[in-house]
Amino acid sequence: MRRRTFIALAAGALTSACAAAPGARPGQTVLRFWSWVPGIDQAVNLWNSQNRDTYVDLELTPAGSSGTYSKMYAAVRGGRGAPDVAQVEYQELPGFALENGLIELGPLGMDQHRDQFVDWQISQSSFGERIYAVPQASGPMALYYRNDIFGSLGLDVPRTWEDYRAAAEAVRADGRYIATFPPGNSAWFAALSWQAGARWFGLDGDVWTVGINSEQTLRVAEYWDELRSQDLISMQPDFSNSWYADLQSGRIVTWPSAQWGGPILSGNAPGTSGNWRAAQLPQWNPDNPASANWGGSATAVLKGSEHPREAAEFAIWLNSDPESIDLLIAGGYGWPSVKDALDGTALDTSEEFFGGQNVNRDVFAPADETIGTDWLWSPTTNATYLHLNDGFAGVVAGGSSFVDVVQQTHRQTVEDLRAKGLTVREAS
Amino acid sequence: MRGRRLAILGLLGPFTALFAATIALPIGFALYESVTAIERSGPLGRGTTSTVFVGLEHYATALSDPAFTASLWRVVLFALVQVPVMIVLATTLALMLDAASARGVKFFRSVYFLPYGIPGVIASLLWGFLYTPGLSPVLDVASWFGLNIDFLGASSILWSIANIVTWQFAGYNMLVIVAQLKSIDGDLFEAAEIDGASAWQIITRIKLPLIRPAIVLTTVFTIIGTIQLFGEPLILRPLTGSITSTYTPNLAAYNEAFANNNYNLAAAESVLLALVACVFSFAFLKLVNRSGK
Numbered sequence: 043m044r045r046r047t048f049i050a051l052a053a054g055a056l057t058s059a060c061a062a063a064p065g066a067r068p069g070q071t072v073l074r075f076w077s078w079v080p081g082i083d084q085a086v087n088l089w090n091s092q093n094r095d096t097y098v099d100l101e102l103t104p105a106g107s108s109g110t111y112s113k114m115y116a117a118v119r120g121g122r123g124a125p126d127v128a129q130v131e132y133q134e135l136p137g138f139a140l141e142n143g144l145i146e147l148g149p150l151g152m153d154q155h156r157d158q159f160v161d162w163q164i165s166q167s168s169f170g171e172r173i174y175a176v177p178q179a180s181g182p183m184a185l186y187y188r189n190d191i192f193g194s195l196g197l198d199v200p201r202t203w204e205d206y207r208a209a210a211e212a213v214r215a216d217g218r219y220i221a222t223f224p225p226g227n228s229a230w231f232a233a234l235s236w237q238a239g240a241r242w243f244g245l246d247g248d249v250w251t252v253g254i255n256s257e258q259t260l261r262v263a264e265y266w267d268e269l270r271s272q273d274l275i276s277m278q279p280d281f282s283n284s285w286y287a288d289l290q291s292g293r294i295v296t297w298p299s300a301q302w303g304g305p306i307l308s309g310n311a312p313g314t315s316g317n318w319r320a321a322q323l324p325q326w327n328p329d330n331p332a333s334a335n336w337g338g339s340a341t342a343v344l345k346g347s348e349h350p351r352e353a354a355e356f357a358i359w360l361n362s363d364p365e366s367i368d369l370l371i372a373g374g375y376g377w378p379s380v381k382d383a384l385d386g387t388a389l390d391t392s393e394e395f396f397g398g399q400n401v402n403r404d405v406f407a408p409a410d411e412t413i414g415t416d417w418l419w420s421p422t423t424n425a426t427y428l429h430l431n432d433g434f435a436g437v438v439a440g441g442s443s444f445v446d447v448v449q450q451t452h453r454q455t456v457e458d459l460r461a462k463g464l465t466v467r468e469a470s
Numbered sequence: 471m472r473g474r475r476l477a478i479l480g481l482l483g484p485f486t487a488l489f490a491a492t493i494a495l496p497i498g499f500a501l502y503e504s505v506t507a508i509e510r511s512g513p514l515g516r517g518t519t520s521t522v523f524v525g526l527e528h529y530a531t532a533l534s535d536p537a538f539t540a541s542l543w544r545v546v547l548f549a550l551v552q553v554p555v556m557i558v559l560a561t562t563l564a565l566m567l568d569a570a571s572a573r574g575v576k577f578f579r580s581v582y583f584l585p586y587g588i589p590g591v592i593a594s595l596l597w598g599f600l601y602t603p604g605l606s607p608v609l610d611v612a613s614w615f616g617l618n619i620d621f622l623g624a625s626s627i628l629w630s631i632a633n634i635v636t637w638q639f640a641g642y643n644m645l646v647i648v649a650q651l652k653s654i655d656g657d658l659f660e661a662a663e664i665d666g667a668s669a670w671q672i673i674t675r676i677k678l679p680l681i682r683p684a685i686v687l688t689t690v691f692t693i694i695g696t697i698q699l700f701g702e703p704l705i706l707r708p709l710t711g712s713i714t715s716t717y718t719p720n721l722a723a724y725n726e727a728f729a730n731n732n733y734n735l736a737a738a739e740s741v742l743l744a745l746v747a748c749v750f751s752f753a754f755l756k757l758v759n760r761s762g763k
Binding site: 281 | 510707728729
């Protein structure tokens with residue numbers, strides 16, 4: 043008897059802990075939302091303060107690849123426990139699609155709103171003609187460089203990768219490195235391959251095509267192999283303490299990076315304020331300039347949600363409402379996925395850290411126009427990243443080259459996709 | 471009789487339930503996962519999925535992956551160095567603290583034991599800072615003398631990890647041995663002294679044979695701990711390009727499960743690792759028992 047009461051009490055406590063979100067009013071529909079984007083709590087607060095029928099219960103999670111995706115996968119597979127709304131990066135969307143984890147958003151409002159968003163990010167969020175996520179932000183790329191050091195060495199801003207190599211030699215002669223090739227961050231390498239015109243994955247009907255070892259990727263790998271063998275680049279991990287220390291001290295003088303890299307630079311190398319500028323990425327073919335995208339995220343509605351319509355409404359509002367976008371920009375979430383991102387937002391401003399340059403209007407807005415828009419990710423992007431990272435680590439240890447790693451990763455990726463039970467063809 | 475049976479059930483019940491829920495069930499589930507796979511059909515694989523029995527296929531995949539077998543050899547090499555270093559150090563520290571002439575015993579015992587009180591993640595982060603060029607005072611001082619040490623390089627990183635593990639657990643193992651030393655009857659030492667035994671003879675003839683069980687125990691713990699190496703490389707990984715996602719078997723299984731979303735292969739890798747740890751632990755115990763007879 044007593045035990046039964048105890049169990050009943052315990053069960054009662056558990057269910058009540060799960061049911062209501064603190065802050066929700068009686069009668070409100072509660073949406074659970076998992077995200078790790080800095081400043082997103084502000085946007086959620088704004089939604090909740092505007093007296094709606096739905097209340098968004100935000101749970102700030104670790105970044106997706108630090109465990110949150112595995113939680114989501116487990117919840118989707120287990121059939122319960124998944125949040126209604128979730129942060130999902132572009133390269134992870136095919137993985138969730140493969141697990142049948144995403145609810146199609148076209149009929150839930152995205153068909154009417156799709157024109158508000160940049161086309162290529164709509165395609166990143168779609169499979170076939172169907173839209174499965176609301177684009178949130180992207181990372182158009184450019185080159186951050188130390189204007190003062192370039193000036194004192196008499197160097198011009200490199201327009202081509204050949205110029206960049208010459209600059210690397212001059213910078214190295216001065217005891218510095220032009221940049222690091224981050225062996226543990228293959229997303230960066232993927233972005234540079236994207237810029238060179240590579241397309242790693244494609245979908246031809248039901249067949250996945252893999253083209254990692256394409257001419258364009260190999261060209262990028264070979265280029266960095268040459269810089270590495272002449273000791274013109276450092277090989278330390280990016281976003282590591284030693285890298286930050288080198289940015290701060292001027293031992294590393296450029297960073298080919300995304301728009302969201304600006305706040306990271308100013309936050310971690312405050313002593314260099316005023317000395318940085320941004321310019322377009324060095325080009326392979328200056329007559330046909332290209333940028334690339336590094337990073338980027340969408341808001342998805344996960345399968346199992348009991349309120350998909352409300353969840354879609356919130357996801358669309360979060361990424362298209364001007365007030366919400368302003369709050370997200372202030373948090374540093376990247377380059378908005380809505381069209382005309384710059385106009386009238388906080389992005390359109392000159393920054394002291396860049397010596398008064400308005401990097402967003404001068405550099406990133408035009409860069410955004412030159413991103414190749416037909417890039418596709420695969421359901422096993424993560425594994426591909428790991429193969430590259432492990433291979434690049436092997437290059438650091440000595441004995442192989444970036445080119446070898448690209449070839450090897452190509453073969454392994456074909457195997458990965460086959461192991462998932464998918465049909466694969468090598469692009470040639 | 472009936473009451474007695476109830477009592478047995480009541481006393482064993484909680485243990486059995488906990489054992490089943492936290493040991494037997496997870497192991498059983500891992501074994502099940504390791505012999506099944508998910509099959510997909512339809513465009514994009516987004517048709518139907520079903521779980522099928524695949525026998526030992528995942529084990530074959532794991533063992534034919536050169537990166538995974540290399541990680542197994544790496545921890546075996548690590549254990550071959552780490553275990554003797556650890557046990558010799560812990561035993562030496564314990565004997566020194568137990569020596570009649572030792573001073574400040576309580577203070578030093580606490581100091582040696584202190585690292586064990588620091589969570590492994592934090593210890594790895596702290597050591598990570600000491601290994602990072604540009605931040606580490608150790609490297610700064612070394613560079614004054616013209617020494618260029620690379621703690622995070624491909625050839626040194628394994629031993630930098632060994633340093634962290636030794637720093638963290640030597641004091642704990644020492645304490646286990648100290649406890650056994652304390653339980654030795656003082657009369658034995660007195661008798662040995664009267665018979666004219668030197669301090670060295672007391673150590674080799676009395677103390678070492680009598681603390682043998684503690685040494686065996688700490689050795690087995692160290693073997694299992696080193697084979698399961700995980701936290702240290704995981705924490706140091708962002709600091710260096712030398713640690714791959716398959717640097718140790720545990721790290722390989724972790725990445726297979728949580729980065730590649732392939733729980734079945736991860737389960738097979740975990741089972742293989744458990745087997746290796748079992749083989750080494752039992753081989754050591756067998757060796758000890760044979761030489762003890």
